[in-house]
Amino acid sequence: MTTATSTIQELANREYQHGFVTDIESESVPRGLNEDIIRLISAKKREPDWLLDWRLKAFRHWQTMEEPRWWPNLRIGPIDYQDIIYYSAPKPKKKLNSLDEVDPELRRTFEKLGISLDEQKRLAGVAVDAVFDSVSVATTFKKTLAEHGIIFCSFSEAVREHPALVRKYLGSVVPYNDNFFAALNSAVFSDGSFCYIPKGVRCPMELSTYFRINSAGTGQFERTLIIAEEGSYVSYLEGCTAPMRDENQLHAAVVELIAVGERAEIKYSTVQNWYPGDKEGRGGIYNFVTKRGACRGVGSKISWTQVETGSAITWKYPSVILQGDNSIGEFYSVALTNHKQQADTGTKMIHIGKNTRSTIVSKGISAGNGQNTYRGLVKVLKGATGARNYSQCDSLLLGDRCGAHTFPYIEVKNSTAKVEHEASTSKIGEDQIFYCKQRGLSTEDAVNMIVNGFCKQVFLNLPMEFAVEAQKLLGVSLEGSVG
Amino acid sequence: MTEVMERQNTYLAAFERLERELAAAGTPALHRLRKAAAARFAELGFPGPRDEEWRFTPIAPLARIPFEPAPHDRMNGSCSFRIPPLPKGVIVCRLSEAMHKHAALIEQHLARYADWKKHPFVALNTAFVCDGVFVYVPRGIVLEEPLFLDFHAGKDDDGRVWHYRSLVLLGENSQVTLVDNYSGPMECTYFSNAVTEIVVGPGAIVDHYKLQREGDRAFHLAVMQVQIGRAANFSSHAITQGGQWVRNEINAVFENEGGECTLNGLYQANGEQLVDNHTLIDHAHPHCASHELYKGILDGKARGVFNGKIYVRQDAQRTDAKQTNQTLLLSDDATINTKPQLEIYADDVKCTHGATVGQLDAESLFYLRSRGVGLAEARSLLTYAFANDIVSRIKVASVREELERSLLQAHHLPAVDAGEEDA
Numbered sequence: 005m006t007t008a009t010s011t012i013q014e015l016a017n018r019e020y021q022h023g024f025v026t027d028i029e030s031e032s033v034p035r036g037l038n039e040d041i042i043r044l045i046s047a048k049k050r051e052p053d054w055l056l057d058w059r060l061k062a063f064r065h066w067q068t069m070e071e072p073r074w075w076p077n078l079r080i081g082p083i084d085y086q087d088i089i090y091y092s093a094p095k096p097k098k099k100l101n102s103l104d105e106v107d108p109e110l111r112r113t114f115e116k117l118g119i120s121l122d123e124q125k126r127l128a129g130v131a132v133d134a135v136f137d138s139v140s141v142a143t144t145f146k147k148t149l150a151e152h153g154i155i156f157c158s159f160s161e162a163v164r165e166h167p168a169l170v171r172k173y174l175g176s177v178v179p180y181n182d183n184f185f186a187a188l189n190s191a192v193f194s195d196g197s198f199c200y201i202p203k204g205v206r207c208p209m210e211l212s213t214y215f216r217i218n219s220a221g222t223g224q225f226e227r228t229l230i231i232a233e234e235g236s237y238v239s240y241l242e243g244c245t246a247p248m249r250d251e252n253q254l255h256a257a258v259v260e261l262i263a264v265g266e267r268a269e270i271k272y273s274t275v276q277n278w279y280p281g282d283k284e285g286r287g288g289i290y291n292f293v294t295k296r297g298a299c300r301g302v303g304s305k306i307s308w309t310q311v312e313t314g315s316a317i318t319w320k321y322p323s324v325i326l327q328g329d330n331s332i333g334e335f336y337s338v339a340l341t342n343h344k345q346q347a348d349t350g351t352k353m354i355h356i357g358k359n360t361r362s363t364i365v366s367k368g369i370s371a372g373n374g375q376n377t378y379r380g381l382v383k384v385l386k387g388a389t390g391a392r393n394y395s396q397c398d399s400l401l402l403g404d405r406c407g408a409h410t411f412p413y414i415e416v417k418n419s420t421a422k423v424e425h426e427a428s429t430s431k432i433g434e435d436q437i438f439y440c441k442q443r444g445l446s447t448e449d450a451v452n453m454i455v456n457g458f459c460k461q462v463f464l465n466l467p468m469e470f471a472v473e474a475q476k477l478l479g480v481s482l483e484g485s486v487g
Numbered sequence: 488m489t490e491v492m493e494r495q496n497t498y499l500a501a502f503e504r505l506e507r508e509l510a511a512a513g514t515p516a517l518h519r520l521r522k523a524a525a526a527r528f529a530e531l532g533f534p535g536p537r538d539e540e541w542r543f544t545p546i547a548p549l550a551r552i553p554f555e556p557a558p559h560d561r562m563n564g565s566c567s568f569r570i571p572p573l574p575k576g577v578i579v580c581r582l583s584e585a586m587h588k589h590a591a592l593i594e595q596h597l598a599r600y601a602d603w604k605k606h607p608f609v610a611l612n613t614a615f616v617c618d619g620v621f622v623y624v625p626r627g628i629v630l631e632e633p634l635f636l637d638f639h640a641g642k643d644d645d646g647r648v649w650h651y652r653s654l655v656l657l658g659e660n661s662q663v664t665l666v667d668n669y670s671g672p673m674e675c676t677y678f679s680n681a682v683t684e685i686v687v688g689p690g691a692i693v694d695h696y697k698l699q700r701e702g703d704r705a706f707h708l709a710v711m712q713v714q715i716g717r718a719a720n721f722s723s724h725a726i727t728q729g730g731q732w733v734r735n736e737i738n739a740v741f742e743n744e745g746g747e748c749t750l751n752g753l754y755q756a757n758g759e760q761l762v763d764n765h766t767l768i769d770h771a772h773p774h775c776a777s778h779e780l781y782k783g784i785l786d787g788k789a790r791g792v793f794n795g796k797i798y799v800r801q802d803a804q805r806t807d808a809k810q811t812n813q814t815l816l817l818s819d820d821a822t823i824n825t826k827p828q829l830e831i832y833a834d835d836v837k838c839t840h841g842a843t844v845g846q847l848d849a850e851s852l853f854y855l856r857s858r859g860v861g862l863a864e865a866r867s868l869l870t871y872a873f874a875n876d877i878v879s880r881i882k883v884a885s886v887r888e889e890l891e892r893s894l895l896q897a898h899h900l901p902a903v904d905a906g907e908e909d910a
Binding site: 384399405409410412413422425426428 | 543
């Protein structure tokens, strides 16, 4: 395998492609966090009093909480919460009527990332709500969606235009006091996306948001709220890339999904490709996210699909609370760690309603000095008669300095429940690589093919455009790791 | 919390009170160890619910009762042996006797493996160590007949803590089968705090059976620490039946290459019983294999906890580890918390684990019923078959047959005689 080593090394050491800084004047609040900053953020966004009160309540609660250090195998550098700029927005320009009015600098940034707005709009038929450092800059396809009665807008806009809906559902799945980072987010969240699908509507296109962390030292505190009424369906995509930075940036987002009515269905897909830090583990994003969905309606369904390749530390557990009878929760995940990345991710499936079903498929890939942990909870409460869970967690190890860990928690209080968990850890077999090479493939192609095959079960659940991007991402981050 | 502190102090007060008597047993070095362990227990205190290892096992019921140790000649419980005639060089005796006769061996091995610096109850046990069981099988000796060790809580007293202690040493290429039996009076509330250290020398084979049949009101906490040498083989079968609050911990460490470890367990719980099984297999060296199968049957309001960890260190290449936990829930009030864990830092490994929680298979039930077996009996048969999967792996015929009989009886099934079963 020595011949292939040089290309492998090259690929493994490839610099982060999306690292560049866009020079846009941003209007920031001073560094640090106190009640005045929160009042200032709220005032800047012209929020109603109830929201300010909610933020302050969260902040006061946050002050009483301790920063979690739950998992002994996760190494987290100290975070100085007073050294973060909690709000930064591109300077307000005049109202935009068409895409042409978007700042050309900003447009070029998106183009470098391969998500040119018009391209997306024309070819892919995807409505993109691009979040550029906290404030929504351009929203497309709004009209088409409006015809169906679908609300898809920035969170701030939703607060202004649909306060009743926001007030009703905000914090109903992830309360402001849920955990340390959710409380922080509730206090300082800057913007995010809001989506409402009315009764019986099947959303005609995939909804998508690209988040992007830009100004140096700006933590991103997104808040996403998706509500699906009876019999509706929506597929939502979230994709992330962030520019290269040397200091750790904190990202503490909150995503709440609510399948309110009967047979409501929400599919949430994420490709996360934030800056993972350099080879020595310097810099990189701390990705501490709370994502949770509630299946309230009978037969409703929430499905999480994630491909996590970025961030220095990923710490997220997209969960589903299965309240409605016959409701379904799904979690499909590919997590990759290379160099000194650490990922601690998994899901929680809480079975409350009768005949609720959940499926967990998690694929972890570790290379370099990466540490990859699956940590998940399947909880079947007493009333959840006939609950069913199937979990499968596979880990692939590439290199002898990385780690793969599996910590499933299974808690069952109902005798009719059936819970199955299976996990395996292995490396790519030399015989598999030999077979591919003997058929004329290079080592890296062979590894790429095997890894893609390993992840296929998850990729199949991604919308097409994302599946392609996800495969490319894995390719870039991985090919070089075996030799 | 203050209440728990006070309870912890009752153990410490007992230590102070009995210290002079304790000091008389064994060497001064040993007593220094006791004092250090007592101090460590004072520092560690009882584990709380925030301690990940104790998350699902409430310590309060145990901490609430101020258990007192028996006078020093009995504080390590009564241990009796049923042993075959032993070849020359083999030692099976009381630990107190060994402290005098085999001081060097004791000094070299006792409390060197079970980590009293980390585990509060090992520290507590170590603080009171003055008697117990000592087994030594020198190099090359194979004991064909099993050694039966009986640990029995005193009949007379309520509210006692028994600090059982065993040390088992196996020389190179030796072999032994051990059957540990824990029992006690049904009517007494007592606390068995057992620590067992087993050193399996290079190429040695240990077949260990633990039958836990404590009284209904007993608290049972047992920590077994096993050091597995080069190409050595350790297997354990833990059968848990009695006790109201039970926690079994097995920590097995591969000290060199080529070792093999098998951990099997069966736990049956009913009423308000709590049964916790914690196992840790530390693959510290390459080319070792471990297999683990724990099965549980929970009925009534019983709570089961399973926590199995396979830890593969960075250089432990070619590790082959398999772990399975299966639990049968027979009642809606029973709860299981299972947490099989893989923590892997080496890449050339084959590790799998699986956990299932469920009920009796509907199709199997249907099949039996279609053949004219009543529902209750069909359930009994299937439950028996589930449990017997573990029992049938027991190699000591007398133990296996006795367990089979009691299983059959427990499930109201007619006895099968051995010959018929084989056919």
